[in-house]
Amino acid sequence: LAVKNKKEDSGDHVDFMRISSYFFSSDIFFTDKQRKYEIQELELDKKYNTLVFTGVKSDLLKFIDLLKNL
Secondary structure (H helix, E strand, C coil), X not given: CCXXXXXXXXXXXXXXXXXXXXXXXXXXXECCHHHHHHHHHCCHHHHCCCEEECCCHHHHHHXXXXXXXX
8 A cells, every 4th residue: 555655544454454364375265356456466366376256246256156166
């Protein structure tokens, strides 16, 4: 946030704690659209081999397909 001169609010702090605590050990991770974009921009999803989804319809359909193919 500091690099991009964005304001941080109290919800951001919770998001960062949740992501930093669980992302590295997750195969599948659900978050909001903004955090998904930031995770993918930093290529953390590739680094930790984690599939990142949001609650938008297209992501939910991809997640359902993933579950069907397990």
